[in-house]
Amino acid sequence: xxxxxxxxxxxxxxxxxxxxxxxxRYPPDQFTFAVLSEKYGIHAVRGPRGIPKHLSEAxx
Numbered sequence: 001x002x003x004x005x006x007x008x009x010x011x012x013x014x015x016x017x018x019x020x021x022x023x024x025r026y027p028p029d030q031f032t033f034a035v036l037s038e039k040y041g042i043h044a045v046r047g048p049r050g051i052p053k054h055l056s057e058a059x060x
Contacts, residue, residue, distance in 0.1 A: 024059075031059075 036042040040055045051059075 026059075 036045075036055075040052055040058075042051070042055070
């Protein structure tokens with residue numbers, strides 16, 4: 001196992017953690033999967049990846 005502190009609960013073991021913090025909340029109907037697909041060309045959300053510039057501007 002890699003060096004570092006081990007975290008886990010008996011079911012899951014990991015050596016690294018990342019804390020995330022909510023920065024902004026949007027209305028539930030503003031960025032639905034349908035809107036993301038039709039307007040921004042996003043068909044799946046799998047993790048923190050780059051986003052199209054026009055979506056980045058809309059989120060600001």
